[in-house]
Amino acid sequence: MIKRILMLCLCALTVEAAPNPNQAVDPDLELSLLASDIKEGMEMTIASDGRVFIAERPGKVKLFYPDKPGQLIELIDLKSDTRCEAGLIGIALDPNFDQNHWIYLQHTVPVEGDKSHYEHRLGRFVFKDDKIEPASEKVLLKIKANSVKRIHESGSIAFGPDGLLYLSVGDNQIRSEYFYSCKTSANSNDLRGKILRIRPTKEGGYEIPKGNLFPPGTPKTLPEIYIMGLRNPFRIHVDQKTGWLLWGENGPPNNWVPGTKLDKKTIPLGYDEFNLAKGPGFHGYPLVIADQRPFTHYDYETKKGGPIINPKAPLNLHNGNTGIRELPPAQPPLIWYEGNQKEFPEFGGGGESAIAGPIFRKNNTYSKKLGLPDRFDGCWLIGEYARGWVKSVKLDEKGEIEEIRPVLPTLRLGKPTNLKIGPKGRLHVLYYTKDNKGTLVRLENKGVIEGTIAPGLVMGLEAPPKQLKKSKEAWAGYQLMSKSDCLNCHQWTRAFVAPPYFQIAERYKADPTAAETLTQKVVKGGVGVWGQIPMLPHPQHNAKQARNMVDTILYLNQLKDKK
Secondary structure (H helix, E strand, O other): OHHHHHHHHHHHHOOOOOOOOOOOOOOOEEEEEEEEEEOOEEEEEEOOOOOEEEEEOOOEEEEEOOOOOOOOEEEEEOOOOOOOOOOOOEEEEOOOHHHHOEEEEEEEEEEOOEEEEEEEEEEEEEEEOOEEEEEEEEEEEEEEOOOOOOOOOEEEEEEOOOOOEEEEEOOOOOOOOOOHHHHOOOOOOOOOOEEEEEEEOOOOOEEOOOOOOOOOOOOOOOOOEEEEOOOOEEEEEEOOOOOOEEEEEOOOOOOOOOOOOOOOOOOOOOOEEEEEEOOOEEOOOOOEEOOOEEOEEEEOOOOEEEEEOOOOOOEOOOOOOOOOOEOOOEOOOOEEEOOOOOOOHHHOOOOOOEEEEEEEOOOOOOOOOOOOOHHHOOEEEEEEOOOOOEEEEEEOOOOOEEEEEEEEOOOOOOEEEEEEEOOOOOEEEEEEOOOOOEEEEEEEEOOOOOOOOOOOOHHHOOOOOHHHHHOHHHHHHHHHHHHOOHHHOOOOOOOOOOOOHHHHHHHOOOOOOHHHHHHHHHHHOEEEOOEEEEEOOOOOOOHHHHHHHHHHHHHHHHOOOOO
């Protein structure tokens, strides 16, 4: 943290301000759109050959092939129980997937004999011939949920470098129930509000590895628990070099205790966190939050507060606690934030919903041309669902912050839910949208997009207007556009990453300088006219080629059929 404080002081003394959270796409990166029509995409996992497996919350697993841009193959439909936040919420390939073809899914089903309640199942399936066989499921874990009115399910799955499986489980409470999470998150005898760590066996069960938080046989504890004291660790990752466990903690809203007179000094609400754990531990919730800010015990029956929690020796005094009362010392997060705050100005303002990604590590197997630039080595890639951005957090060898920089601004694509590094060192981002048409994008070195991403076919984009063929010049301009990256961001009539071409043409219809202005923008790039979505520069095109493409766009004003 010392390096980070020094960095902020130095930034304050320089002309350049702290990075704007709405800054354009990182200038060294190129954005490609791979697939769309993803319905409530929760998590993805990437095979060694670049295939992307995507878990959709309603219960389907979709497969994206790198050489089949825009296409998604349905592998299975579990028809998951989707009440509240439940469903198919986690996915991961076995470390030896190329040999055993095992795929792990965290999904929700009604409790046998009681369909009014549900449970989460961690199941191992067999992938074969572009299908996941339902009958092949081996159920490793069952986690019973409280009731259909509870939320915070998490469900992310990750494997460590030693083959151990990590599973995040939410507190399964509702936001207004202050301290009820003491029955789950801070309860050592409950699997909820935790990150579990197990070793799957060939037979379909699991073993307890050494080094979890509670040794097997410890009274009032469960040996699967690795991390406890969590509210909603939505997405987790394990660094393959160090074994560090990474997650984003979706914290409580700041109006969590309606009808009481308790203030923020008594109950420090509203914080989200990014956590890095080097070993097992208790991470505070709902007794301690953010930079070791303690809660005050609250009695719902008397409507009065009690003693202040001691972060170094927290006590779980809730009547519903079936575990130990004296908990391990609370561990602080790496990053905590709420609204606009001074500690992390790079985050800007807005709501909070932390999405953890992986740490990028240079690898000899990564493509030197396609993979992220070397300066990303050691950077933790994180996302923010509520604010929509993706950033990189440069970490030193001890896991301390050196620098935070923007990677992707808020895009029209939606809100990021999952970040993964592919086998060639490229960053994949899964987006979630309210209209159930989420997208999968990829970031790589600028100017070297791999040829398998076919412009005009990615995501099933609109075909060009047929009337373009009536103009030899307009059609020639379209041919140039289709061979460039233009159609990765623009459609003809529908808003996409960038505004549709018909809308651009209409906006500049009465501007006599439009052709020259837009030509310069194609070549040099720009941002601000249509919001914060950047127009990247295209030095690979000369002015004549850029003008030809611009003329094609402006020609759209002459078409009667504007769809």
